[in-house]
Amino acid sequence: MSLSFKFGTVGSPTGTPKKPGGSVGAIGFSKSIGLLALELGWVQSVRVTEATCALIKEAGEEQGVALSVHAPYFINLNAMAEEWPKSRKRLMDAAHYGNLAGATDIIFHPGSYFGNDPAEVLKVALPRLEGCVKELQKNGDHVTLRPETMGKSAMLGSFEDALAMSQAMDMVQPCIDFAHLHARPGDGSMNTYDEWSRLLEKYGKALGNKALKKLHIHLSGIDYGPKGEKNHLPLAEADLNLKALFKALNEFDCGGRILCESPIMEEDALNMKKAWMKISGEKEK
Numbered sequence: 001m002s003l004s005f006k007f008g009t010v011g012s013p014t015g016t017p018k019k020p021g022g023s024v025g026a027i028g029f030s031k032s033i034g035l036l037a038l039e040l041g042w043v044q045s046v047r048v049t050e051a052t053c054a055l056i057k058e059a060g061e062e063q064g065v066a067l068s069v070h071a072p073y074f075i076n077l078n079a080m081a082e083e084w085p086k087s088r089k090r091l092m093d094a095a096h097y098g099n100l101a102g103a104t105d106i107i108f109h110p111g112s113y114f115g116n117d118p119a120e121v122l123k124v125a126l127p128r129l130e131g132c133v134k135e136l137q138k139n140g141d142h143v144t145l146r147p148e149t150m151g152k153s154a155m156l157g158s159f160e161d162a163l164a165m166s167q168a169m170d171m172v173q174p175c176i177d178f179a180h181l182h183a184r185p186g187d188g189s190m191n192t193y194d195e196w197s198r199l200l201e202k203y204g205k206a207l208g209n210k211a212l213k214k215l216h217i218h219l220s221g222i223d224y225g226p227k228g229e230k231n232h233l234p235l236a237e238a239d240l241n242l243k244a245l246f247k248a249l250n251e252f253d254c255g256g257r258i259l260c261e262s263p264i265m266e267e268d269a270l271n272m273k274k275a276w277m278k279i280s281g282e283k284e285k
Contacts, residue, residue: 008037057102076111151229
């Protein structure tokens with residue numbers, strides 16, 4: 001039996017060889033060290049050709065590595081009216097070219113509240129996101145858009161925001177960054193088995209227990225202050241209780257992908273994989 005979760009990195013692993021290099025090299029290298037997922041880090045802009053996308057897709061299929069895309073950082077569902085078209089294009093390009101590259105999931109940062117009430121911001125964000133989904137459906141770009149849970153309380157992207165977006169329309173599911181959720185309150189909370197269990201229970205109730213089998217998780221150690229996230233850390237240098245989290249994920253029968261964003265990317269991704277196998281009792285076939 002294979003593991004319930006596929007593990008990998010966000011962006012190419014640091015050990016990716018120069019040749020063949022690029023995403024194709026990153027896919028081959030990931031597979032060679034036992035990582036079966038990769039999130040392509042298109043975080044500055046989407047600059048790929050259709051030909052490159054075809055090569056990435058082929059490599060992913062050949063190696064059995066599940067692909068996703070991290071869309072550019074500069075996307076804001078709450079952007080000013082004149083800024084929104086640029087934001088929208090970044091998300092749509094990531095989804096279109098991601099689909100061509102064989103990626104099933106497109107991760108994006110939802111934006112900022114700009115000091116406004118989250119409920120009011122969602123009234124702007126939801127119709128905009130729905131417009132994107134409808135266009136993707138029309139174009140045949142069958143991907144899941146995943147708004148990421150964000151690590152600062154000023155950012156659009158609380159757990160509740162991500163659920164609201166996912167409940168409102170098809171083709172949208174959260175990207176749960178557990179490190180961000182731990183950092184967001186700024187007080188060290190969201191770090192126990194009970195807190196994670198309550199969160200997973202809410203997730204299952206809102207999106208159905210089937211959705212718990214297809215989680216898309218970002219994970220790393222994290223440094224935070226009263227306003228939330230400061231920066232990502234290696235697991236060993238942070239207070240994130242990985243055991244408690246994995247125990248909860250195992251208890252709720254979760255599965256999907258866990259992508260590591262620690263500075264020591266593949267090293268911590270493999271540490272996570274080991275920890276998961278120990279807690280779940282699963283073995284690789």
